Amino acid sequence: MGTTNETLPFFTQFIQFKAQYNDLPTFTFFVIANSIVCGYLVLSLPVSVFHIIRSTAAVNSRIVLVIFDTVMLALLTAGASAAAAIVYLAHKGNASANWFAICQQFNSFCERISASLIGSFGGVVVFMLLIMTSAVAISRR
Template identity: 60%
Template sequence: MEGETSAVNIVETPKERKGKAPLLAAPPGGSSSSKAVPVVVKPAATKGGYRRGLAVFDVVLRIAGVATALGAAIAMGSTDQTLPFFTQFFQFKASYDDLPAFTFFLIANAITASYLVLTIPISIVCILRPNATKPRVILMFFDTVMVALTTSAAGGAASIVYLAHNGNSDANWPAICQQFNDFCQKISGAVVASFLSVVILMALVVLSAFSL
């Protein structure tokens, strides 16, 4: 509009402030010193590393299971004792194949040992691929089957071992371990080793469940 002029105010920067960064305002509270905020660094461990560690322990347990199951089968298969006092017509002999429970025990533990050997490569795959779930599901399923097989074999053999040590007066079954001492020691050791295999197989099932 005519007769009106607009004035522009120009603020001139002082010379001593040119080219310098503006001063930082002091923090509220009157303190000029700034406090450092602590930074919490979380561990670098991931689920993959956790599962890889479980897979390594899984391999170790399978190797131990092979040793116990194979030891139980070998101990039972080599159980044979003949008493020194015998005649030309009579021999007093005790062998594992005289009882079907001991034969089943031998076969079941041999199957368990073979199974654990065959599953070691699958467990190694779980180390290389810790996030893979399909191999772990397969291992957990068949480990559960082996738990049932080995437990039934060890339980059946344990009942026969008990009768061999103590007999049964109601059924008129005498104890034979006083005469066949070596035979009873071997079958007892085989049963203990088989139950150790059961514990290892149960631990493998739990490990697979935790990994999943």
């Protein structure tokens, strides 16, 4: 999503229409939210590996990980949901608000933002599964 842009010429090469992800604050929030979640996952990976290797490790740190995972799930869901609303408007538009569908002109831009959104909602599903398996593992001990 962070590299998504498309330029369309209009009459001449000097007048062009350009669409970038950072033109809309919602897409910027989407990119920042995904970056924060990705950074958290990189930082929490060593702790998770430690818990796998030493299964008798403290339950409190496992609970803290589940809490932070839940917070990251909420952030990821918020970013993806906000971006989904804008992607819907980009594809369908809204006649009563005079918002026109831009995906008829900016095909490549819309394909890339839609693919990013699908990947993010895939991450939401994976996070849900991670939280459920972590909670089950904690409850067994």
